[in-house]
Amino acid sequence: MAIKSRDRLLKYLVAPAVIFSFVAGVLPMLYALRNSFYNINVRLPMQTERFIGITNYRLILGDNRFQASLRNSIVFSLEGTIGAVLLGLAIALFLYYFLRNRPLLLTGLSTMLLIPALTGRISVAYIWRLLYDPVLGLINHVLGLLGFGTVEFLSNNNIAMQSVVFTDIWQWSGFAALFLYAGLVSIPREYFEEAQVIGASFFQRLRYIIIPNLKGLLLAVFLLKFMISLRNFDLISVMTGGGPGTATETVDMYLYWLAVGGRGLLSRASAGAIIMLVITIVSFMIIINLYQRQKVGE
C-alpha cells in the first residue's frame, strides 16, 4: 500500500461519501428499527401510531411463511454463491491451463462469459423460463429426444428452487471465473515450474499452490457474489413469482407482500427486515473475519 500523506484536503474528499452513506443508509435503518416496535399499517393511514414493544418480532418469528422464506433466502444465497464460485474456479483453471497463450480465443471466450453477468436479471429470468418451459423449452425438447418425460422445472415443488439456483449459477460463474483468472495469472510462475520438476499432480498443485495463493481472492469473490445473491427479488419474482405455492418465496418477496401487497403490516415487515439485517451482518462478519485472518497469515 502506498505511503499515506497527511494533507488536510484529502480528508474532505472522504467526507461526502461517508455522510451520504450515513444519511441515506444508516438513518433509514434506524427508522426501520423504530418502526418495528410500532403498529404502522399502510392500509390504515389514519390509525394512530402506538408503541407495541416486541410484539412484531414475536409474530414474525412465529410466522411459518416467514420461516420458510428465510430458509429459501439462505438456500438460494448459499447454493448460488458456492456453486458460482466453484464452477468459476473450474472455468478459470481451464482458461489458465489451456487458453493463456491463445489471446484471441481467451478474449473471445471471456467476453462471452461476462455477458450473462451484465445482462439484467429480468432478461435472464426470461431466458431460463423459456428454456425450462415444458412445451417450448429447449431443455425439455432435448429430454424428449433422449426419451425422457417432460420435467416441470419451475412448477414442481421439489426442484423449482434448484432450477432457479442453477440459473443464478449460470449467470455468475463466468464473472467469478474472470476475477479468479486474474489471481491465477498473478501467482509466480516459478511455483508451477518447481511443481513440474518434482512431478506434482494436478490435484497436488491445486491443493498446495493454487488454493493457498488464491484464498484471499476466493473469499473476496465469495463475498461479492453473496451480496449479489441478496438481491434476488427480480430473478425469482419473474421466474416463478415465488411459486409453486411459496416454494421459492424469499424474504424480500414475502415482506414486500406483507407490507404493501397484502394487509399493509409495515411494522411487522420491518421487524422481519431487521431480523434479516442482523442475519446478514453476522454472516458477513464471519466471512470478513476469515478473510482478515488469512490476510494476517500471509
Place this chain on the structure above:
Amino acid sequence: MRKKFSSLLVLLLGVGLFLFVFLPIFYIATMSIKSQSYVVSGEFSLIFFKPSFTAWINTFNNPRIWTGLSLSVRTATISTIIAVILGTMAAYGFSRYKFRGDDDFLFFILTQRMLPPIAIFLPYTLVWQYLDMIGKWYNLLIPYVLISLPITTWLMHAYINNIPIELEESARVEGCSQLEVIWRIVLPNSLPGLLMTSMFNFALLWNEYMFALFFRNRTLPVEVGAGIRYVELTPWPTLSAQGVFLMVLPATFAFYLQKRIREQPITF
C-alpha cells in the same frame, strides 16, 4: 496419441463451455424472430424456421418501451455520475490520506452494499409517501447512489492503490498544488478504472428492477418484466424481443470489462 486425445478433450471442453453460455442467449434471440403462430404450432427447430419480425415491430411500436428506455437512461446515467464522483473522491482520500480509523470508514461505506434491499425499501416508502414522491422519477436517485457507491469506492480504491505515489510526489516537488496533482496525475492515470467502474454501475442500475417497481417508476426492466403476467398463452416471441432489447446495451461493455477484470486481481 495421448497428446492428441488431450487436445481433443480441451477442444470439447472449450466448445461445451461456449455453448453453455451461448445456447441460452441464442435460443431467446431466435425465439424473438419466430412468429407466434409458428411457436404455438408445436413445430420445433433451432435454426430452420421462417423468420418473422412481428415481435420486434411490436416492441418498437410499443410507446411504453420508449418511455421506459428514456427513464432508465436518465436514472442510470445521473446516479452513475453522482456515485462515481463521490466514490472516486472517497477512494482517493482513503488510498492517500492517513487518519484515525480510515479503514473503518472505508469498511463502513462497503457495508451499505450488504443491507438487504427490503430493509432499505420499507423506511424509504414511508418517507417518499410523506414527501409525496412515490412515482416521481427522481425518487430512485438516492437508493441508486446508495447501492452503487460501495462498489465504486471499492473498485476505485483497489485501482488507485496501484498508481505509484511517486508520480504524485515528484509533481509536488515540481510545485504542483494538491488539486493540480489530482487533475494532472491522478485522473489521467485512473481513467481506465473510472471507465470500468462507470460501466459496472451503469449496468447494475440499468438492470435494477426492485426499487423501480416498488417506488412506481416504469423503467425499462419494469416494463419488460410486466409482460410475464399473462396467465394463458404467454406471447413468447414478443417477450423474447423485449428481453433481448433490454440486454443489448450492457452486453456491449463485456469486451472492455473482461480485459480490465483479467488484468489484475481485485481484492479488498
